[in-house]
Amino acid sequence: MRFSNKVMAITGAAQGIGRRTAELAAEQGAALLLIDRSQYVHELAAELSAAGHHVLALEADLEQWESTEQVFAAGVAHFGRIDALVNNVGGTIWARPFAEYQPAQIEAEVRRSLFPTLWGCRAVLPYMLAQGKGSIVNISSVATGGVNRVPYSAAKGGVNALTRSIAMEYSEAGIRINAVAPGGTEAPARLTPRNTEQPSEQEKAWYQQVVDQTVQSSLLHRYGTLDEQAHAILFLASDEASYITGVVLPVAGGDLG
Numbered sequence: 001m002r003f004s005n006k007v008m009a010i011t012g013a014a015q016g017i018g019r020r021t022a023e024l025a026a027e028q029g030a031a032l033l034l035i036d037r038s039q040y041v042h043e044l045a046a047e048l049s050a051a052g053h054h055v056l057a058l059e060a061d062l063e064q065w066e067s068t069e070q071v072f073a074a075g076v077a078h079f080g081r082i083d084a085l086v087n088n089v090g091g092t093i094w095a096r097p098f099a100e101y102q103p104a105q106i107e108a109e110v111r112r113s114l115f116p117t118l119w120g121c122r123a124v125l126p127y128m129l130a131q132g133k134g135s136i137v138n139i140s141s142v143a144t145g146g147v148n149r150v151p152y153s154a155a156k157g158g159v160n161a162l163t164r165s166i167a168m169e170y171s172e173a174g175i176r177i178n179a180v181a182p183g184g185t186e187a188p189a190r191l192t193p194r195n196t197e198q199p200s201e202q203e204k205a206w207y208q209q210v211v212d213q214t215v216q217s218s219l220l221h222r223y224g225t226l227d228e229q230a231h232a233i234l235f236l237a238s239d240e241a242s243y244i245t246g247v248v249l250p251v252a253g254g255d256l257g
Contacts, residue, residue, distance in 0.1 A: 002239065003029045003084070007075075012035075012088035013034035013036050017226060018086070022044060023048070032045075035060055037062070041058075062116035062119060064119075072124055073123075082124055083135065086139070089116035092210075093194045093195050096148055101150070109152050110155045128170075129170070134174070135177075137178055137179065138159050138177070141257070143156060144157045144181070163248060167246030182224065183214060183217075185226060220254060224252065
């Protein structure tokens with residue numbers, strides 16, 4: 001129960017790593033502010049509430065500052081504080097050689113995988129500064145070094161940079177900020193696909209190159225599990241990591257990105 005009497009906000013909580021992190025955090029005593037652009041976040045909240053956990057689920061487009069600011073203000077109004085934040089929104093939309101990306105696709109990748117983390121940090125910092133403490137865990141990726149995902153790689157490189165810079169600015173104010181950089185992770189099929197277009201045979205081949213490179217780059221030569229990612233995230237969010245800040249932790253079977 002290492003999160004007893006603590007409030008944790010998790011973005012992108014409706015599925016995948018975010019959902020599993022929420023489930024384990026609830027088991028460990030956290031009250032949860034679950035944020036997602038998908039209505040499926042309410043289904044998770046209902047399951048956790050039925051099990052006796054204190055949960056608030058809110059829908060928001062975290063690629064936009066205004067909705068991000070509003071949803072965190074609503075969370076603080078409900079719980080009174082936010083002790084930990086897991087910025088989990090992001091993910092590759094297209095997989096293709098960089099020369100094949102259209103400018104609008106490049107912009108969309110950066111908006112998806114950088115701005116929700118940037119805005120999330122900016123929205124929660126005033127509350128944590130007023131409290132005099134807090135913990136933020138950003139979800140990056142070891143795909144900062146990889147094939148067929150240059151815009152996504154650039155966005156996650158930005159996540160690493162803002163993690164380090166915010167740690168330098170605010171650690172003396174009692175706020176720790178770290179990042180977990182997952183490798184390939186086995187997860188159920190997405191409830192809401194990032195890309196609703198039917199992939200061509202060429203696009204399938206480009207994606208397969210990503211999968212092959214991901215497995216090859218891992219010293220364990222496999223994908224990780226949701227639990228393996230969530231346990232690392234919750235460790236960095238917890239007081240057990242009280243002397244760790246400004247760190248990007250690869251959780252990728254030995255792939256350092």
